Amino acid sequence: MTTTTTALAHPASPIKRITSVAKLHFANPWTTLGLPWIILGVIFVGMLTIWWLIYSAIDPADRAGALEGTQFSGSSFFIYIYMMVVAIQAISITFPFALGYGVTRRDYYLGSALAFVVLAVIYTAGLTLISAAETMTDGWGMGVTIFAPVYFGAGIAERIFVQLVAFLFFLFFGSAIAAVWVRWKATGVTMFFIVVAALLVGLIALATFTDSWSAVGATLVDLGVLGVAAWSLVLTAISAVAGFTLLRRATPRNAA
Amino acid sequence: MTSTIEVTNLSKNFGKVNAVNDVSFTVEENKIYGLLGRNGAGKTTLMQLLTGQEFASSGTISLFGQTPVENAKVLQNTCFIKESQRYPEDFRPKDVFKTAPWFFANWDQDFADRLIADFRLPVDRRIKKLSRGQLSSIGVIVGLASRAPLTFFDEPYLGLDAVARQIFYDRLLEDYAAHPRTVILSTHLIDEVSNLLEHVLVIDEGKLLINEDAETLRNRATNVVGMKTAVETFIGNREVLHRDGIGGLSSVTVAGLSESERRDAHSAGLELSPVSLQQLIIQLTRTETKEFEASA
Numbered sequence: 065m066t067t068t069t070t071a072l073a074h075p076a077s078p079i080k081r082i083t084s085v086a087k088l089h090f091a092n093p094w095t096t097l098g099l100p101w102i103i104l105g106v107i108f109v110g111m112l113t114i115w116w117l118i119y120s121a122i123d124p125a126d127r128a129g130a131l132e133g134t135q136f137s138g139s140s141f142f143i144y145i146y147m148m149v150v151a152i153q154a155i156s157i158t159f160p161f162a163l164g165y166g167v168t169r170r171d172y173y174l175g176s177a178l179a180f181v182v183l184a185v186i187y188t189a190g191l192t193l194i195s196a197a198e199t200m201t202d203g204w205g206m207g208v209t210i211f212a213p214v215y216f217g218a219g220i221a222e223r224i225f226v227q228l229v230a231f232l233f234f235l236f237f238g239s240a241i242a243a244v245w246v247r248w249k250a251t252g253v254t255m256f257f258i259v260v261a262a263l264l265v266g267l268i269a270l271a272t273f274t275d276s277w278s279a280v281g282a283t284l285v286d287l288g289v290l291g292v293a294a295w296s297l298v299l300t301a302i303s304a305v306a307g308f309t310l311l312r313r314a315t316p317r318n319a320a
Numbered sequence: 321m322t323s324t325i326e327v328t329n330l331s332k333n334f335g336k337v338n339a340v341n342d343v344s345f346t347v348e349e350n351k352i353y354g355l356l357g358r359n360g361a362g363k364t365t366l367m368q369l370l371t372g373q374e375f376a377s378s379g380t381i382s383l384f385g386q387t388p389v390e391n392a393k394v395l396q397n398t399c400f401i402k403e404s405q406r407y408p409e410d411f412r413p414k415d416v417f418k419t420a421p422w423f424f425a426n427w428d429q430d431f432a433d434r435l436i437a438d439f440r441l442p443v444d445r446r447i448k449k450l451s452r453g454q455l456s457s458i459g460v461i462v463g464l465a466s467r468a469p470l471t472f473f474d475e476p477y478l479g480l481d482a483v484a485r486q487i488f489y490d491r492l493l494e495d496y497a498a499h500p501r502t503v504i505l506s507t508h509l510i511d512e513v514s515n516l517l518e519h520v521l522v523i524d525e526g527k528l529l530i531n532e533d534a535e536t537l538r539n540r541a542t543n544v545v546g547m548k549t550a551v552e553t554f555i556g557n558r559e560v561l562h563r564d565g566i567g568g569l570s571s572v573t574v575a576g577l578s579e580s581e582r583r584d585a586h587s588a589g590l591e592l593s594p595v596s597l598q599q600l601i602i603q604l605t606r607t608e609t610k611e612f613e614a615s616a
Contacts (some may be wrong), residue, residue: 091415164400166468
């Protein structure tokens with residue numbers, strides 16, 4: 065076999081190839097870093113206004129009781145779902161682009177995974193700072209909760225862990241959906257959700273027919289927020305492996 | 321002469337469709353190849369196979385002596401600019417040019433800047449606001465400035481005007497002369513690129529019809545024009561590729577002529593003219609087409 069090496073580029077190290085792909089996701093940081101914070105800011109101002117209206121309308125004697133309920137606020141949940149969308153968008157858009165640049169699917173997936181971990185760390189850090197500010201200002205001076213709801217556990221360390229794990233789950237679950245999309249387009253994604261829904265219904269049926277809802281509840285209580293968060297890492301890992309496996313055999317196509 | 325690509329008995333089936341059907345050829349280093357054929361002939365599938373984007377049903381592909389599939393060592397020496405290449409929507413052209421050097425070791429920023437000026441590309445406008453031609457020029461600039469040892473252009477100039485296309489041809493030739501590399505250019509605009517091409521691959525219905533040096537191919541046929549009787553006498557039993565006639569005049573395309581045959585034709589008062597690459601390919605592929613249409 066005759067080969068030529070004269071004109072060939074000096075092979076880039078695997079680390080450089082993977083970090084290049086990761087950087088690709090931040091080349092225009094608007095979708096991954098800009099928009100989410102802006103939406104979060106708008107929600108924050110909106111929530112604050114509503115709480116302020118309630119705060120002003122309630123008799124000072126009843127305030128503590130009324131605003132205690134805000135600890136079950138779900139206003140920061142959107143950011144997790146949005147991260148899933150970010151992962152889907154990022155992969156479906158940059159995959160055909162990167163392959164044209166001569167990137168292998170393996171390097172592409174590993175680089176994207178690295179970018180997602182970085183995103184999870186950035187968003188966890190940001191939300192931790194804001195929730196710390198919320199605690200320090202005693203609930204923005206009104207005793208309300210927006211960024212530190214009880215679901216994320218008590219105390220900063222616990223909250224950091226739970227949020228980081230939650231971001232990882234949604235990002236990698238998104239990467240699995242994106243891989244299905246890249247490979248089989250809309251048909252695949254529809255099938256994917258049918259399968260996921262069937263699995264969920266199956267699990268619910270299992271719990272109902274075996275009369276084990278109380279056991280499920282007890283287990284969840286036993287696990288606590290931290291336990292549930294830790295167990296979600298299993299799902300995150302499954303999603304990551306599934307995304308990688310599916311993308312390894314995917315072909316970029318022009319049809320969207 | 322070393323070869324950059326070696327393809328043996330390559331096939332790719334999508335269900336019952338043979339997009340690429342038992343194709344074998346080699347591509348020599350540092351030449352410009354034309355990959356020609358009609359829409360849906362299998363050009364894009366072939367290029368996707370060569371760059372490891374598509375998986376072969378059977379046969380082997382070797383790029384720089386190795387398989388391209390998931391092979392970073394091989395693939396980082398390739399650049400594949402596709403027709404209607406998609407870019408991340410929120411990108412601006414300058415984001416594309418910022419990220420490209422991370423992937424192409426030979427990237428030349430000065431050359432890219434010159435091309436941006438040549439094509440008058442607005443680098444700050446969002447990708448989704450660009451015209452079709454401007455989008456195409458991004459691909460052309462990346463393909464040229466990347467200086468990848470093996471560059472694929474798949475119909476790179478959708479929507480580009482004649483001036484921009486000429487700039488592309490000129491810059492490609494200039495830069496190729498200074499930095500030789502292997503280029504595979506797929507196109508419908510055969511006559512526009514015919515002076516550029518050193519070797520021609522014609523693919524139709526997934527099969528490789530022509531694999532020939534461009535010069536040899538150009539000499540493969542000649543137009544013979546003159547009075548009908550004189551033309552008929554001259555061609556005799558020769559293979560006729562194409563026949564046209566008005567009144568007593570006749571124009572016939574025949575397979576290549578030797579020097580003495582040319583002299584005979586002149587003395588018989590016939591006019592000889594070269595056949596354009598496009599005409600030749602149309603004539604050579606037409607029979608296949610007719611058979612296909614008859615069977616369809």
